[in-house]
Amino acid sequence: MTQIAISGTGLFTPSQSISNEELVASFNTYVERFNARHATDIAAGTVTALQPSSVDFVVKASGIKARYVMDKDGVLDPERMCPNIPERSNDQISVLAEIGVDAARQALANAGRAAEDVDCVLVACSNLQRAYPAIAVEVQHYLGTRGFGFDMNVACSSATFGIQAAADMIKAGNARRALVINPEICSAHLNWRDRDSHFIFGDVATAVLLERADEATSAQRWEILGTRLKTQFSNNIRNNFGFLNRCAPEGVGKPDKLFVQEGRKVFKEVVPMVAEMILEHLDAMTLPPAQLRRMWLHQANINMNDFIARRVLGRDPVGQESPTILDTYANTSSAGSIIAFHQHSQDLASGDLGVICSFGAGYSAGTVVIRKV
Template sequence: MQNSLIRSTGYWVPPNVITNDELVASYNAYATRFNSRHADAIAAGEAEAVPLSSSEFIRNASGIERRHVYEKTGILDIDSMVPRIPPRPVEAVSVQAEFALKSVQIALDKAGYDGSDIDGVIVASSAQQRNFPAVSCEIQEAIGASGFAFDMTMACAAALYGLNLANGLIRSGQAKRILICSPELMTCINVHSRREVHFIFGDASAAMIVEADDGRPGGWDVLGTHTENKWSSALRSDYGFINIAEQSVDPAFAPHLDQDGHKVFKDVVGFAPKVARRMMQQIDLTPNDVRRTWLHQANIRMVDMIAKRILERDRTNENAPSILHEYGNTSSSSVVMNFDMHSDDMAVGETGVMCAFGAGYGVGAAAVRKRA
């Protein structure tokens, strides 16, 4: 059976930045206006007041200080609170494919490849811009790759679900070199008018090239991968193609995006490290064998607790680095970004564990070892 390795990774973030203070000023202006306009209904108990936010609340709840975003003006405009992205003609490259290609080209350049060296493309992200044709097919065409292409979604764990699939396809001989890309335009999904979630997400694109081991030096051996699910709707987004049919019956229907933060925290902190440890047990890897774990960046308290349960030691920025303060939660791209930023200093032969977790609940884990 053919072994697989991660040959290269790459990530790209937009230059536009929104600080906590900027976001709070916009959100509080919206909340104050709403509460003023609906004061009578709120006083009568017919409507709920929109609570105010603060930079301190955001930092304490998440560890986030800034986030990079595709488009800033629309998010901060209290009359829209969504990014302003002009529609494109069908013959133009789509926004999400273009976003993906930013990180794809970086990963290709690092590996010394061009698109013709790729024989499989997986877009693994929280959502795709359209239902069909697959965004992966568009990326495949843009880079001149061959073979198969498909889109998949498993929320914040999607990149590691893609890695698990790529590992299996390569080990079984069905592919030689697979590109996994996670273009996450999460500010288009988020509801910036809801206090519980208005601060969470940023935008980022990440990519991995996974290939069969042909004996060349460099890269990271994939020692093991594992994915598991446990159903929950505590973190949910209902945006989809059925919405227009639902709105034909109820024009006021709004697709749901929300989370029960306390329940998600409790459930995922209990579930995610168990999945990672099961994967480690399958390959006889103990916590003492693991120098570093790269975790999905959901919030800092989850990162602290999940790292400790995987490593059996307190989290430090050395053994489980965090990038939340700068980028926020960038969904499935975050674990690849974290790995890309914090792996060069590891020595040949040292081992690390990736773990990502999110809606579904879906958890993905992978163990990798640096090659000579």
């Protein structure tokens, strides 16, 4: 059987970062202005007063301390609270493709490969800026890769779903090398005026190069031992923005056209589902959890990851067994587990085992069990 390896990764990080202190100050200014503008209605009981946020609340709820964004000024403007990302002409590279190309070039360099060595580009992310042409085909054009490209959306699980799809295509002989790219501009589909979620997301792009294990030559390469995917329908994480919105104008601009979630329900239902999925995957491969050197988990919430790691290991994780990057990057949707892998894998030795795991809306979850070559 053809074995597949991850031979390179790449990470694009925006130049601008927003601290919790900056974000909370902006949000609370918005709250003060809203309550002042609606003081009469609030007194009459027809409008509910907004409640301020705090740095302590954000850190306790999520573990997030900062996030990178494409545009800081627009997000922090209390009268706007949305990034400024100017529209580009069709002759210019789109913003998603641009950051994806940046991450992809890094992955190619780290794998010791040229763009023409790649014959599949898969863009897998939580939100695409247009219906067509596919962002992946645009990335293919600007990178100069061969073959084909297509887009995939499985929300926060897109990276692991993309890795399995790419690995399967290489095994089937439909591609020799594939790039899985996760460009995430989450700041553009986050409701920065919502106290319960205004701190959650950040922007980033990651890329992973997959190829036949017997052809991979990079110093940092990982053999894929197994992959597993799971979906289970739920409305608890949802974004209703789409092309049909204009057909029902009464709903345009409503909160559900951005990211919305029932956070407590998500925690209660997703965390045990993911922990059991990892354990079942390891058991099917006759790999005891004690052999895991590292778990690169989806970076949504520190409390979720701590629970999952404890359930899988049967104890509290120590050191870098379950590395965290969400404190500085926040939730970057599909890219989070790949950032963790990119930044916290080079110290491991040949033969060490790890699992990349992403999970989110759908519900959806994916696991990729890998071994350092």
